[in-house]
Structures are given as structure tokens and as C-alpha cells.
Amino acid sequence: MLLKRANNRMGKSDRHWLQSTYHFSFADYYNPENTNFGLLRVLNDDTIQPRSGFPPHPHRDMEIITYIVSGELTHQDSMGNEEKLLEGEVQYMSAGTGITHSEYNHHPDKKLRLLQIWILPPEKNLEPLYGSHRFEKKDTHNRLLNIVSSKQGSAQIKIYQDVKLFVSRLDKDRILEFTIDRERQIYFVSIEGSVEVNGMRLDEKDALEITEEQQLIIRALSNAHFLFVEMPSSHDL
Secondary structure (H helix, E strand, C coil): CEEEECHHHCEEEECCCEEEEECCCECCECCCCCCCECCEEEEEEEEECCCEEEEEEEECCCEEEEEEEECEEEEEECCCCEEEEECCEEEEEECCCCEEEEEEECCCCCCEEEEEEEECCCCCCCCCEEEEEECCHHHHECCCEEEEEECCCCCCEEECCCCEEEEEEECCCCEEEEECCCCEEEEEEEEECCEEECCEEECCCCEEEECCCCEEEEEECCCEEEEEEEEECHHHC
16 A cells, blocks of 8 residues: 655755754644654754754653755764764664764855654664764665664664665666565655656655555656665554
């Protein structure tokens, strides 16, 4: 089953320094029928203007993945981590018992675009984790790259929860196929460009809820950049 979630029907926010698209209820956008997709609680597409950002704020009992689409992000947290993340880099943070952090775009004139992804943890009060990894464009060119997995998985980034994140940059007219294991579901996001997924077109910032399917056939209608989260089916949670 495929359920398209068009960008123009998602939650929106414009705070001058921050423009956001909310895939699920978040901040001032609340829709009681759209609070999550299985273990996926938040997926925000944020554009942060130059010389601005999020001041120190707390998180707990959530696994947070930040995917840098373009620009640069400066991170600092209460665990003593401080670093600059660039295009293609992925930051992960299992907040567990609690972390305070800040996120800024210190660049003088370049915007920062990122995807902020929150995954519900398998249990509360887990030990906090933090890390990052830079993936090269060649790693995702015309192939699927598994960038995040559980600790039992094989991805470079490992979190507590039983999810996998895949990213690809696909040239126009190229096709990729992906087999979906039984009792698993997928949330698919078109980041840049246009793709066709099992015959359904997605343009930039559109998304697709995929349940009860056995295979994905992904065809690039233009040069395309996309990400999807694979997780247990909702009825198994």
C-alpha cells in the first residue's frame, strides 16, 4: 500500500531565520491524525539562515539523526562534543537520560538545509550516545547506502532502535530495486529532484508511506536525491 504525502499539504513554519516543513505534528503544527509513522516520530526539513540557529535546548528519550543536505552545521552539547558538519555528513544522538545541545549556521551568507529525524527508542533512560560520519557523494551515487542501523546492523552509524536509513543520489532514468522484508514498512522522502516509486511520482520534498509491499522499484525522473527509513510494521509495535 502506498500513501503519498505531498509537500504542499505538510505543516509549514517560517520564523524568518528558520523555514521548516513538518512531516508529522511538531511545534505549532498539530494534526491528531498525523503524529508519527511507526517508530518515526519527527521528520523536519529545515532551512536555517546564515548566522542563526537553535540555542542550547534539552532532549531525552529520543534517537535523533541529522542529515546535512547543504551548508554547514555547528554542533555543541553537554557531553563535551563540538564540531562542524558539512554536506553529506550525518550526526546521530541517542538522548536517553538527557542531553543539552545547540545547533547553528555560523556561515556569513550560505543557508543550511538539513533533515531532522527523530526515532522512538526501544526503552527509556538509555545511556546517551553521540557521533557523526561523513559519507562521500560517490558512496551514494547510483546505489543505496545504508547510513544508519541498529547495533545489530552493519551501517557506519548504529543506534539502539531497530531501524535502517538508506540514502541515494540517482542519475536521471536510473533504476534501483529494494526488497522489503516481511513485517517491515518504509517512509520515503524525496529530498531533491523527482522519482517514481512503484509507479507513483514524488517531487522534491514529497514523501510516501509504504506498507504491505514486498519490493520497491525506484526510477529517477531527474537527477534525484532521496532517503528512506525502514522499520517494523506498525502493527508489530
